[in-house]
Amino acid sequence: MPVTINGTTGAVTPAASFSGSSSGSVTVQAPAVAGTNTVTLPAATGTLIYGTQPSGTIVGTTDTQTLTNKTIDASQLSGTIAAARLPTGSVVKVVNGTYGTQVSTTSTSFVTTSFTTSITPSSASSKILVLFTANGYISPGSTYLWFTVFRGGTNIGNANYGFGELYGNSGDRFGQISGSYLDSPATTSSVSYTVYFRVSGSTGYMNLSTGEFSTMTLIEVTA
Numbered sequence: 001m002p003v004t005i006n007g008t009t010g011a012v013t014p015a016a017s018f019s020g021s022s023s024g025s026v027t028v029q030a031p032a033v034a035g036t037n038t039v040t041l042p043a044a045t046g047t048l049i050y051g052t053q054p055s056g057t058i059v060g061t062t063d064t065q066t067l068t069n070k071t072i073d074a075s076q077l078s079g080t081i082a083a084a085r086l087p088t089g090s091v092v093k094v095v096n097g098t099y100g101t102q103v104s105t106t107s108t109s110f111v112t113t114s115f116t117t118s119i120t121p122s123s124a125s126s127k128i129l130v131l132f133t134a135n136g137y138i139s140p141g142s143t144y145l146w147f148t149v150f151r152g153g154t155n156i157g158n159a160n161y162g163f164g165e166l167y168g169n170s171g172d173r174f175g176q177i178s179g180s181y182l183d184s185p186a187t188t189s190s191v192s193y194t195v196y197f198r199v200s201g202s203t204g205y206m207n208l209s210t211g212e213f214s215t216m217t218l219i220e221v222t223a
Contacts, residue, residue, distance in 0.1 A: 092126060099113070102205060102207045103206050103207065110197065113196060130180065130193055130216070131179075133177070137206075143199055146161055147177040147196070148195075151192070155196070165177070
């Protein structure tokens, strides 16, 4: 059966053997079918990969060649994928923080609890999903305790009410305030998120009891 290699046609009967540069050899065997088949070798430097790869033989000639209808074993892959190449909504990074220190306030304006968690986005287009839970206590007296989160000097919650409140009427009021917010910091520099609180009167606390922990999780997702 004739086989054409780089424009030269010849017969392979029954097979052609090529010796290696130091040892071994490669045998080209024509299939037992009618007609003429062409094998075109690449003009550029490359590698013909053969053997027991999944789903048969994989042939590649350059680093930028596109493989169509082929599979590559995961063990052959290395390195990282840039965040910009991931599908929208992919999780890139997760940072978790906890805070167990008791803090209190009598301020009617939002003040810091000093509970801060930071994250450095991989891309300026990334979103940051902010999740937090604060353990609160308000002493009795028909008063409110509100919690919110600031990114730097910006309140990402409601300007007056943050993400929710505890109300103390005739008795003590313990509880948790949780919130979530999908933020767009538009930077690749470190971004800090801090829990703030305020009261309408009396005294409000975060982490009143020993062993209590408030938490914050920052999740970078692709946009």
